[in-house]
Amino acid sequence: MLKGYKYRLHPTPAQAEFLIKTIGCVRFIYNKLLEDRIAIREEAKAGNGARRKPPTPASYKPLFPFLAEADSLALANAKLNLDTAFAKFFAGTGGFPAFKSRRRSRASYTTNNQHGTIRIENGKVKLPKIGFVKFEQHRPFEGIIKSATVSMTRTGKFFISILVNQDEEKWIPAKNKVGIDLGLEHFAVMTNDAMVSEKIDNPRLLRKSEAKVKKAQRALSRKMAGSRNREKARLILAKRHEKIANQRKDFLHKLSRRIVDENQVIVVETLKSKDMMQNHKVAKSIADVSWYEFVRQLEYKSNFYGRTLIKADPWFASTQICSSCGVKGEKKAMDVREWTCTHCDAYHDRDINASINLLMLAD
Structure with missing residues (x-):
């Protein structure tokens, strides 16, 4: 290996x-x-x-x-x-x-x-x-x-x-299964086979440091091309971006390793980030959240430790299907975070319902 x-x-x-x-x-x-x-x-x-x-x-x-x-x-x-x-x-x-x-x-x-x-x-x-x-x-x-x-x-x-x-690592099998719904309000909503749900906050690292980044960008734009001061300003801006990237990597690595350690079967939502970024209102937030990198880390860590990773089809309507009765309802707008099934009257949190539907793909 x-x-x-x-x-x-x-x-x-x-x-x-x-x-x-x-x-x-x-x-x-x-x-x-x-x-x-x-x-x-x-x-x-x-x-x-x-x-x-x-x-x-x-x-x-x-x-x-x-x-x-x-x-x-x-x-x-x-x-x-x-x-x-x-x-x-x-x-x-x-x-x-x-x-x-x-x-x-x-x-x-x-x-x-x-x-x-x-x-x-x-x-x-x-x-x-x-x-x-x-x-x-x-x-x-x-x-x-x-x-x-x-x-x-x-x-x-x-x-x-x-x-x-090196030799193949001896991995210890886990018993749990988990469904993971990815989003912007929360980075991930996870539900395991004991029907225990957990919401992982979106760290919004770029947003938190945006003021410092903009200040460094403005300082760089004012410097004369080729001057020492411009090189100093470029270095300050690079350090700002490097810190954000390191914070993001730290968050993604710790979360993905924890999920792989605790679960034998992992079902994760796959999103087409490139297409979603055509919407300029959320493009910066989608770039900051790094869904693709998170799924990539889950994939190679699952291979290392003998876990099963299932990537749900991008067209799987995890948000629209009622996890209680299985009936697919009408398409819901992004601002609808809670809803009631018209068929069985079950009341759902949008993200938790989606993670439960993803969990069902593990069976």
Whole structure:
């Protein structure tokens, strides 16, 4: 079983400079490979002679000597990532590969472990071409290191994600089942097989920090482009957004792990966030709530710990069906939070009723 462990890196100034250069080289190689792949496709469409073979990262080194300073495996992985992107495009599961941007794209590179080139000793992790780097190993692991991905945040912090091949974990089965209805008023409403319901408050993290974010954005907009003060203002804004993202991750990880620990079968509502965000009145709230990430975490944690995750069909009318008699009533407006079934006179809380209907899919 492959499992990833993420830690904070504390490189020296010289090591940080090397990591930044390597990230830049990987982005450069990816873009050059993509540029040449597009040129080859255009030549093939025009019928200009025999089709050229796609280049390799090594073929660029004579033209761009600075690439020799970077980890060759990192450059090779950039090509593999591009190949994967094209494979998804041709399979119809992804869009056409896009060029990586220094400002917008994730700053990272991946290298592989070959005969101990990546290992941990005395509170440091060894990486190819850079040596031992201090890091915070807040949790140990057992297994064989397969690869490592070094990433840098917009605030200049470095992290390393170590992919480990380890034995399957012995998981302890749980007895409970739970239905989870997702929403904006409450982040989640959960009902278990004992018919005990719980409402999880929506933390509204972006809303709570919105005033500080807007203040930082206004300060950035007033600074002169290219000035030191603008860079300081950019860093302050990045820190604001980073704090919100970290708070959101903490909330989602703790809640998803708790649900997986307590329940053997989990039924969760699936919502089309992209379509719902077309409504500009709630777009910011939907982006802040991160339903997709929550379901993603539930999915991989369920796989790790031997749980069964059932994703309800997006068109399943969990809100409209009476959980007492099973009759589907008229479509209800979003502001209707409580209602009475016209068939059996059962009185329902909208969200609790939906979570009970989702729970029934576990049987």
